[in-house]
Amino acid sequence: MKPSIVKTLFLVLTIGLFPDTWAQQAYKDQFAHTFSIVARDKNTGDMAVGVQSHWFSVGTSVAWGKSGVGVVATQSFINPAYGPQGLKLMEEGKSAGEALRILVANDEGKDFRQVGFLDAYGNAASHTGKNCVQSAGHYIGDNFAVQANMMLNDGVVPAMVEAFESNGHLPLAERVVQVLLAAQKAGGDIRGRQSAALLVVNAKPVEHIWQDKKVDLRVDDSPTPVAELERLLKVHRAYEHMNKGDLAIEANDMDTALREYGAAEKMFPENLEMKYWTAIALANNQRLDEALPIFKTVFSKDPNWKTLTKRLPKSGLLTVSEGDLKKILSL
Structure with a gap:
């Protein structure tokens, strides 16, 4: 049955069960049956949300942090208000459980909601409304909670719990992805797959708003969204090394830059940009013989990189002699 038909039937049914205002609001609410996890890394204090659904762009409305x-x-x-209002209550000192109870108590649509909260101290809380479509349920564990509705079977939630508890050796983001993969393997959303998202925030408040999200990845439309999310996370890790390399170049720390660019390239070897900046770092570190073959490979695949190379000395990003620059550009 198409989601639009389901929502229409739902509206008809709720007119007889609830006040007109709630029936109208329920029809307007985004229809995102799904499975998700809220979790905290006990070692770092970082917190995360992971979600997958057979619904377009699920991360834009489900995940908040x-x-x-x-x-x-x-x-x-x-009810998207649970996101900002829940965070506001927790920021004011309410625990995850207290904040969730306050919002659920004031929500006329609570029987149709499913929500997971987790605070900076690792307290987790979940709510599964009695009218959530089966298979539906949640589990509250140590520094995490998982919740799922409209699943193929009752094995999804236990599979998520086992995956989180057995992957404590992984960084939080990778651990959450394993939970989503386990949920899908156990049956997942009865309708199939379409989108997924991963959000990780810091343990402590940040000085600048742009520092708030350590990881913010979304797959809005894909036949295999969690597999794509896993791939994007690997790319994200590679670019973390690239960013550290860039900072090292700014500080004129070429040894660190080489190390970081090299780590990035190993993780994402087909990416020309990572190869290119490795070559730049080598050239700047008086290791032109090692840099030249890399430049040659990059230029042969995309000559725009050679054009960029001509511009870098003026910006101070390429510090080789005129003779060495000519060697590079002659490739």
């Missing part, structure tokens, strides 16, 4: 405060997953018939 703020560094030093907590994370929220709001799903089923989504």
Whole structure:
């Protein structure tokens, strides 16, 4: 049955069960039946939300987080206010459980909601409304909670719990991805797959808002969204090394730059940019013989990189002699 038909039937049914205002609001709410996890790394204090659904761009409405405060997953018939209002309550000192209870108590649509909260101290809380579509349920564990509705079977939630508890050796983001993969392997959303998202925030408040999200990845439309999310996370890790390399170049620390660029290239060897900046770092570190073959490979695949090379000396990003520059550009 198409989601639009389901929502229409739902509206008809709720007119007889609830006040007109709620029936109208339920119809307007985004229809995102899904499975998700809210979790905290006990070692770093970082917090994360991971989600997959057979619905377009699920991450834009389900996943919420703020560094030093907590994370929220709001799903089923989504009430997006649970995100900002839940974070506000936790920032004011309410625990995850207290914040969730306050919002659920004041939500006329609570029987159709499913929500997971987690605060900066690792307290987790979940709510599964009695009218969430089966298979539906949640589990609250040590520094995490998982929640799922409209699943193929009752094995999804236990599979998520086992995956989180057995992957404590992984960084939080990678651990959350394993939970999503386990949920899908156990049956997942009865309708199939379409989108996924991963959000990680810091353990403590940040000085600048742009520092708030350590990882913010979304797959809006894909036949295999979690597999794509896993791939994007690997790319994200590679670019973390690239960013550290860039900072090292700014500080004229070529040894660190080479190390970081090399690590990035190993993780994403087909990426020309990572090869290119490795070559730049080598050239700047008086290791032109090692840099030249890399430049040659990059230029042969995309000559625009050679054009860029001509511009770098003026910006101070390429510090070789005129003779060495000519060697590079002659490739």
